[in-house]
Amino acid sequence: MTEKTKGLRPAGGQPDKRRAILTGALALFARDGYTRASLDGIAAEAGVSSRTIYNHFRDKAQLFEAVIQESSGRVADTQIAIIDRHLSKIVDLEADLVEFGTAWVAVMDSAAAPHFALVRQIHAELEHIPQTAVDAWRETGPRRVRGELAERLGRIADRGSLRIPDPDRAAVHLMLLVSNDNLPYGADRRNEKELTAMVTAGVHTFLHGYRP
Amino acid sequence: MTEKTKGLRPAGGQPDKRRAILTGALALFARDGYTRASLDGIAAEAGVSSRTIYNHFRDKAQLFEAVIQESSGRVADTQIAIIDRHLSKIVDLEADLVEFGTAWVAVMDSAAAPHFALVRQIHAELEHIPQTAVDAWRETGPRRVRGELAERLGRIADRGSLRIPDPDRAAVHLMLLVSNDNLPYGADRRNEKELTAMVTAGVHTFLHGYRP
DNA sequence: TTATCATTGCAACGAGCGTTGCAGTCAGAT
DNA sequence: ATCTGACTGCAACGCTCGTTGCAATGATAA
Structure with a gap:
């Protein structure tokens, strides 16, 4: 509303509105969960009439699935970029892994923080999301990332720097080790120093567990 | 309703009713989450009038917190029992750790499965639970278990079988490694063989990461 | 028996929510 | 200028839910 619309508009609603809806819905679904988040709240967050949401999405459930797909794809791209950037050319394996882990937790804690809050909502809502949507999300999100990381690790293992019987499991x-999986086991919120200590310790454990 | 009341009854409602309510509430909160779970549903699941719930608990929020505390304490006791049983007297470290991990994931997947579904709901609802309740849960639940496991691991390290700079982190x-943290990274549902393979691989990685 | 008390069923309230219909507005395309 | 289509604000519906009040029931303790 506060911005002017510019450019052509394809069929099925204006793309900037759609993007605004998806962004606002991500924010509210991530914070409040599917049931608690209201369409009026999402509309307000997106700066859009609640009536417009029904111009772009059939109902609340389909909006939720669209948000999951959109956010998962975007974050997976970011994570794969991190994998490619730090694990393509290896000079010092431990140092490169630490830098990889640092970038990994940094993006999880800042830019992609809403997405991983959404992922927690997904894990809580698993019984109420159609199986097809869950499968689609797993494929375009975590599975794709895990596959990419596994491939990189496998290639490193081929060069003899690691001994990896099962690349998927190693990934x-x-x-798990570098991210502490979002402090589930009673960990406190971490400051910068504790964060690098966590990454370093995780890399250390991983490395000695998989080093030949 | 269907059972006869027997024995004395202390002030504030009958204890078997209270237990039935807590059990039913755990089942529904775990499956549906705080918002989606309805008091009528909980009452039906517990075999109790919905009006009776308000005899035992102030409102839905306090019932939720009571369920969290009750379930966390019970499961923590179970987990600590597993720790004590498998990690007190070490004969073969790797074999003992594998047996520990096997018992660990077994209880997570069967007896305590509703509790860990509830934990996923807690993680999703963190922003809507009063901080005092979250702190209390962390203390009686994961923190206590982690402390117990860390102490055991530290004692093993003292005997020279492990080299552990930070027992809490090692715990x-x-x-994380033995439980794969409830398949967040795109893992499929596991059968018995994959389950022991997961535990064994996790123990292997942990052991080589922390062995002197 | 009588008194106490937890439990129950029912009714009711107020609020919030998903969803739809309708009329009006505004911007771009012909 | 006219037409098309997207967006908006508003009102309304039906439904669910948390919560409370009230009268009735049944069991226990004196």
């Missing part, structure tokens, strides 16, 4: 282990 | 790493 999961590395992600 | 978190071990729990």
Whole structure:
């Protein structure tokens, strides 16, 4: 509303409105969850009439699934970029892994923080989301990222720097260790120093667990 | 309703009713989450009039917090029992850790499955639960378990079987690795063989990461 | 028996929410 | 200028839910 519309508009609603809706819906779904988040709240957050949402999405459920898909794809791209940037050319394996882990937790805690709050909502709502949507999300999100990371680790193992019997499992282990999976086991909120200490310790454990 | 009341009854409602309410509320809160779960549904699940719930608990929020506390304490006791049973007397460290991990994931997947579904709901609802309740839960639940496991690991390290700079971190790493943290990274549902493979691989990584 | 008390069923309230219809407005395309 | 289509504000619907009040029931303790 506060901005002027510019450019052509394809069929099915204006794309900037759609993007605004998706962004606002991500924010509210992430914070409040599917049931608690209201369409009026989403509309307000997006700066859009609540009636417009029904111009772009069939109902609340489909909006939720669209938000999941959109956010998952975007974040997966970001994570894969981090993987490519830090794990393509290896010079010092431990140092490169630490830098990878640092970038990993940084993006999880800042830019992609709403997305991972949404992921917690998804995990809580799993019984109420149609299986097809869950499968689609897993495929375009975590599975794709895990596959990319597993491939990189496998390539490093081929060069002899690691011994990895199961690349998928190694990828999961590395992600778990460097991110502490969002403090589930009673950890406090971390400052900068504790954060790098966590990443370093995780990389250390991973490295000695998979080093030949 | 269907059972006869027996024994004395202390002030504030009958204890079997209270337990039935807590059990039913755990089941529904775990499956549906705080907002979606209705008091009528909980009352039906518990075999109790919805009016009776207000005899035992002030409102829905306090019932939720009571369920969290009750379930967390019970499950923490179970987990600590597993820790004591498998990590007190060490004969073969790797074998004992694998047995520990096997019992760990078994209880998470069966007896305590509703509790960990509830934990996922807590993680999703964190912004809507009073800080005091969150702190109380962390203390009687994950923190207490982590402390117990850290102490055991530290004692093993004192005997020279492990080299552990930070026992708390080591405890978190071990729990993450043996449980894969409830398949967040795109893992499929596991059968029995994959489950032991997961535990074994996790123990292997942990052990080589922390072995001197 | 009588008194106490937890439990129950029912009715009611007020609020919030998803969803739809309708009329009006505004910007771009012909 | 006219037409098209998207957006908006408003009102309304039906529904669910948390919560409370009230009268009735049944069991226990004196």
